[in-house]
Amino acid sequence: MRSRHISVVINAEPGDVYDFVADPDNLPRWAAGLAKSEVTRRGDELLVESPMGTVTVRFVPRNTLGVVDHEVVLPTGDTVLNPLRVLAHPEGAEVIFTVRQLAMSDDEFDRDTQMVEKDLAQLKSLLEADGSV
Numbered sequence: 590m591r592s593r594h595i596s597v598v599i600n601a602e603p604g605d606v607y608d609f610v611a612d613p614d615n616l617p618r619w620a621a622g623l624a625k626s627e628v629t630r631r632g633d634e635l636l637v638e639s640p641m642g643t644v645t646v647r648f649v650p651r652n653t654l655g656v657v658d659h660e661v662v663l664p665t666g667d668t669v670l671n672p673l674r675v676l677a678h679p680e681g682a683e684v685i686f687t688v689r690q691l692a693m694s695d696d697e698f699d700r701d702t703q704m705v706e707k708d709l710a711q712l713k714s715l716l717e718a719d720g721s722v
Contacts, residue, residue, distance in 0.1 A: 593702050596685040597709040601716045603655065603682040607675040609716060610684065611657050613648065619712040622704035623661070640704075684709055 599606055609615055613635050616624035622640065629636040635646040642664040649658045655675040662668050672687040686705050690698040 591690040591698065593688045593698075594685055595688060595702065595705050595709060596683055597713045598678050598680050598683050599713045599716050600681040603675055603677045606682040606684065606716060607655050607657070610673070610675055610712070611648065611651055613646070616646075619715055620708045621711070622701075622708045684712060 610619075613628045613630075616628055616637065617626055623644070623646070624637045624639060626638045628646075631645075633647060635648075637644050637646050639661075644664065645662040647660045647662075649656055655677075657673040657675060659671050659673065660668050661671060669689075669691065672685075674685045676683045676685065686709060688698070688702050688705055693701065
């Protein structure tokens with residue numbers, strides 16, 4: 590199993606970036622690889638229409654460490670842990686997402702990696718265009 594760490598530096602305060610990323614209601618604005626429409630809440634779980642079908646998402650509790658890890662329960666019932674961090678960076682904040690190959694083919698892994706790269710580029714564009722985050 591391979592892992593790939595994908596990151597982007599965003600010219601914004603780390604706390605503001607964390608607040609935006611950790612808010613599930615913002616997922617459709619920047620995470621098209623996960624959320625194609627509004628998030629529906631069911632207790633601590635989130636139901637999301639994704640490119641894979643309806644998935645359930647569970648985020649770790651909000652914290653001061655910049656950790657935004659989340660589990661995604663796929664339509665197959667498989668659960669995938671997605672490590673996601675927001676770190677302070679000399680130019681603002683760095684967002685790091687880890688993609689793990691697990692049972693994917695090399696082509697599927699590359700496709701997932703490209704989706705995450707697009708999502709993080711969208712996040713950067715959105716947050717840098719709107720200084721008020």
